[in-house]
Amino acid sequence: MNSKPLYNRLQQHISLDRSSFHTPGHKCSGFFGSGMLELDLTELPDTDALYEADDVILQTENLLSELFRTKRSLISAGGCSLAIQTMLRIASEKGRKIICARNAHRSAVNAMALLGIEPVWIYPRGQKNGFTGRIYAEDVKQAIDADSRITACYITSPDYYGELCDIGKIAEVCHSRGVLLLVDNAHGSHLGFMENDLHPIHLGADMTACSLHKTLPVLTGGAALNIADEALAENAKSAMSLFGSTSPSYMIMSSIDICTDYFLNGSGTEDYRQCERRVSRIKQLAKEKGIAQPEGICDPLRVTLNTASAGICGTEAQEKYFGEYGIDCEFCDGKNAVMICTPFNSERDMKRLETAIKEMPSGRNEITVNTDLNNAPERVMMLRDAVLSDSEVIDVSDSEGRTAADTACPCPPGVPVIMPGEMITKEVIEIMVASGIKKIRAVRN
Numbered sequence: 001m002n003s004k005p006l007y008n009r010l011q012q013h014i015s016l017d018r019s020s021f022h023t024p025g026h027k028c029s030g031f032f033g034s035g036m037l038e039l040d041l042t043e044l045p046d047t048d049a050l051y052e053a054d055d056v057i058l059q060t061e062n063l064l065s066e067l068f069r070t071k072r073s074l075i076s077a078g079g080c081s082l083a084i085q086t087m088l089r090i091a092s093e094k095g096r097k098i099i100c101a102r103n104a105h106r107s108a109v110n111a112m113a114l115l116g117i118e119p120v121w122i123y124p125r126g127q128k129n130g131f132t133g134r135i136y137a138e139d140v141k142q143a144i145d146a147d148s149r150i151t152a153c154y155i156t157s158p159d160y161y162g163e164l165c166d167i168g169k170i171a172e173v174c175h176s177r178g179v180l181l182l183v184d185n186a187h188g189s190h191l192g193f194m195e196n197d198l199h200p201i202h203l204g205a206d207m208t209a210c211s212l213h214k215t216l217p218v219l220t221g222g223a224a225l226n227i228a229d230e231a232l233a234e235n236a237k238s239a240m241s242l243f244g245s246t247s248p249s250y251m252i253m254s255s256i257d258i259c260t261d262y263f264l265n266g267s268g269t270e271d272y273r274q275c276e277r278r279v280s281r282i283k284q285l286a287k288e289k290g291i292a293q294p295e296g297i298c299d300p301l302r303v304t305l306n307t308a309s310a311g312i313c314g315t316e317a318q319e320k321y322f323g324e325y326g327i328d329c330e331f332c333d334g335k336n337a338v339m340i341c342t343p344f345n346s347e348r349d350m351k352r353l354e355t356a357i358k359e360m361p362s363g364r365n366e367i368t369v370n371t372d373l374n375n376a377p378e379r380v381m382m383l384r385d386a387v388l389s390d391s392e393v394i395d396v397s398d399s400e401g402r403t404a405a406d407t408a409c410p411c412p413p414g415v416p417v418i419m420p421g422e423m424i425t426k427e428v429i430e431i432m433v434a435s436g437i438k439k440i441r442a443v444r445n
């Protein structure tokens, strides 16, 4: 029996000396120096308290607000999930009917269920090569105009593949109708430091939830809620305390401080822009090889390769090419491989990635995986009722006519084929089976 199973496995993984193209953004590069563990403190008379911050934590948040040019920024040691819960709680004070992009992360779906928010789904359009596609301002406009009770619009941008929505246009539509724009910017904390500022809070979003740890040098679990309007900040702390642990990690919170200082007083922006230029050469190399990548405005630091266009699925590419050169991808699915790059990747990492790309087969030899649903399944129960119902896990093959109690997604970052409260149809089952989903949680009959 292994006495310290997780600890030993992590040590073993580190000894493999892999190139990390996944989170966290600091890539275990030694950015924080030694001594971080000694900061595992708690709320003491001189260390302030997250939900009642009026001393050093407030100062940390004010510096973060300066960095992101917001009216208010809150730190989270409970990941972006906590920032999303907080954002939805704040928005729910205005109303409980919210337009929501169908590719919402499960933390948002669950938070909506807990808060009694009823989402009105809108679907991303323009899917190509297995990427998610984007939410368009016209669709947001149509959804708002169809229901006068809509008070907010919730979208995810960037999506997992790095595709960015036109936040400026969507914000214009929302604001002209008195609707808040909330953006899950989990994967885009770095976007404001790029050559062209792409951060959604600077393009018109009212609030953004940012998973700092994914793309910036912050310890895993460190995130921020950015707020553009003072009025929305009033009850923000109490909203966060509704969901957050009463023991937020001081290591995580202070790592946010170190990151903020790196940008405000150090070489952060310069390093990220240099990384942007380096990654652009890698993207160009893949393009020259004929490997398809997301089109339109995208996250400059994310390398998303449609390996299917080279005739191999993403998981096979991880095994045969990326894995072979010591690379760990962020994510692979039937069609794509996703790599998160930051300045904390060494030049050796970048060279390894280039070599793997060069080795991949070239020429278009598309493989197809059908995971697209043509119509939204019928909703037969409220989201909240379905999530909180008495439920059971059943075989997908036996689920026709049942009501889903959980989301099911062909590949987690994509568009869920079914949401809680929706009826499971034959078409839904076919897609789940084709995607390898064998079990589903359903409301008990």
Ligand SMILES: Cc1ncc(COP(=O)(O)O)c(C=O)c1O
Pocket (backbone or CB within 6 Å): 078, 079, 080, 081, 082, 084, 105, 107, 156, 160, 184, 186, 187, 211, 221, 223
């Ligand atoms: C789009 C999106 N939103 C939210 C989250 C939750 O972020 P965290 O893991 O920081 O809680 C994730 C996590 O992968 C995500 O991909």
